[in-house]
Amino acid sequence: MSETAEGWRRVLSAFDSWIEYESMEFAPWTGYFSMENLRNLTDAERLGWMHSMVDEIIPGRIEKCRDAAIALEDFQPYMPDASARDTVQSMIDLNTVLRDGMMQMSDVLGNMKEEYRQGGLDEVTPHLSELIDIEEDIRHHMSLYSKGFAKLRSLGLEIPDDLR
Numbered sequence: 001m002s003e004t005a006e007g008w009r010r011v012l013s014a015f016d017s018w019i020e021y022e023s024m025e026f027a028p029w030t031g032y033f034s035m036e037n038l039r040n041l042t043d044a045e046r047l048g049w050m051h052s053m054v055d056e057i058i059p060g061r062i063e064k065c066r067d068a069a070i071a072l073e074d075f076q077p078y079m080p081d082a083s084a085r086d087t088v089q090s091m092i093d094l095n096t097v098l099r100d101g102m103m104q105m106s107d108v109l110g111n112m113k114e115e116y117r118q119g120g121l122d123e124v125t126p127h128l129s130e131l132i133d134i135e136e137d138i139r140h141h142m143s144l145y146s147k148g149f150a151k152l153r154s155l156g157l158e159i160p161d162d163l164r
Helices: 003-033 035-039 043-078 082-119 121-143 145-154
Strands: none
Touching (some): 003 035, 003 043, 003 121, 043 082, 082 145
């Protein structure tokens, strides 16, 4: 396998792993971004959700995002020209924006947990709106990766057939 093909394999593997984490681990927890769904939980379940998000789920999400950045960084030296290297660099930069958003989400949940402990469920409403806005921004930025992959394809860097 050529170095470029191996780079593609690592990048695609990292993105596949991240996509799987998003759908199987992270997405089910986003149902509680809704006040209606939070009301259906007990006090202990609400605190457990907030705790899990801050201590496990979001850090796992950040790690999958970071793995994709590392794969892109390792792939970048095999780009044939400056335009391809710049495209990969923009995808790496996008990854930083995404991780910042994920960390911001974790901060909001940490604040939400404290305010919930002090004032109850009514105190979390502004935090839920903020979480929804952050997640929409994250999803928007995630969708931009497809433009990066399309640009690489337009530059002649096709994914090898055996990796599709």
